[in-house]
Amino acid sequence: MSNNNNDGASAVTSAGTVHSEAGHGSLVVEDLQAWYGRFRAVANLSLTITPRAVTAIIGPSGCGKSTFLRCINRMHEVARGARAAGKVLLDGDDVYAPDADPVQVRRHIGMVFQKPNPFPMMSVYDNVVAGLKLAGVKNRAMLDEVAERSLRRAALWDEVNDKLNNSGAALSGGQQQRLCIARALAMEPQVLLMDEPCSALDPVATSKIEDLIRELRQNYTIVIVTHNMQQAARVSDHTAFLLLDEDRAGRLVEYGPTSQLFTNPQDRRTEDYITGRFG
């Protein structure tokens, strides 16, 4: 699964079209619903996410953005009482198929969380290769190679190559978040989910992560939840706007190319939100 370097084939879809392209990390969400206990957090959500592009999910607090994101790699169901229904097709394969193994799903769809969470008892090196090492890879040369490649892709190699054996928790917040990105990239996922990856970071660290997201777009399908509309405008190719409906469940209001959604929204509620009239 490491055909991630053919930049030519991954030309960013021209703005204005939202369509899928099989085999490169395309995601099709069909009629997805998510519950916490009896409370429905996401209602009947369908959308098609362009491969090798950045899709931003925006919306006010509590509108189900994160829940939706966590449904994509079946992390939602980890919480107590949480469940989801519907279809999420990764390159045509349903991650919610009855015989689908959530553990395998998460190896193909990586995730970066809101707060940087490197494993505190592991070194920088061990953090990066944790997924492979714990999955049973023992080949030291291969692990070394993966560690360096992942850290380079996460734009962290130059800053940490002399402290690979130090604790991952000793890095700065921004470095820790890039370490977490490197850790996710080491598993060679097709899709990278990011749940407000900059909300705990300062502006300088944020802009580094944003540069990185623009860089990674060439090889990965990225879905990013963000609170920050400017961030969505800066990094994403497509934007989905979610809002609570009258049942307090998150619903997709508008989805389209970022430039269009921010300059010429089709829905009144989108316009109100992006112009700061509420939210």
Next chain:
Amino acid sequence: MSRPAASAPPMRAAFVQPPRPSPFNRNASSGSARSRYLVDGVMRGLIVSAAAAGVFLLLVILLYVVVRGLPALNLDFFTQRPLPYGEVGGGVAPALLGTLEMLTVASLLGVPIGIGTAIYLSEYGRGPFASIVRFVVDLIAGLPSIVVGVFVWALMVRHVVGNYNGLAGSVALAIIMIPIVTRTVEEMLRLVPDTYREAALGLGLPRWKTIMAVVLPTARAGLITGVVLSMARAGGETAPLLLTALGNQFFSADLLAPMAALPVQIYNYAVAPYDDWHTKAWGSALVLILVISLLSLATRLSTRNTLGER
């Protein structure tokens, strides 16, 4: 109002504003504030004296045991078996070995069960079964140790083995250790933030591997505290051992035969009417304290985090 710079010539006194009392001056504050300082001082004094009293008591006990026990200590005390009254010398070596052996076996039995129960309660336990488990663990924790001793006596001394034996002692100690390990370790596992579990699950690790490779190592220090605490508690138990291991004046490593133990040895020496044996009781108590301190030190050192020393 601006103050002159340091280099500027001093202003003429007539233009200098009279000193205005600072609103933050504690002497100028109102009566209610003054009583607040008083209450603060009294409370702080109470807390410090409570801490001092606790440490003082412990130090007095420790010092007293050292003073009374030290005269009994010599090489023979650590290497010889106890001698009948009237004979000079002798030691508590069989009790030392018996305590170490029974503690080891009890740890091998109790620590995995305790940690396993803790993992179940913290990582999996939901619903009525978990509540029952938690209730039973609390119940065992509150059980007087003599009751544990009687139970094991009825089960293992009367029936399974047929005589007093070291294995029964170990089982009794293990039963005492399990709830201590479980409750301590469960609390420690709950302190591990969920973000680490999510990070591991998000990497495509199965639940059990997440627990083994991420949750347990993160709570390592707490795990060790729980184990050491339970070993210290079990190492000092006397009543259940009197009913199970019985004690032994001779060297015996046979788990199916009566086995000596330091607390039992202390008891036997202390209730005897001989001054020499009383000294030996104090000496044994000192040895027991040393053994438990060394055990916890060794456990901590051997499981130290080696990050950065790779």
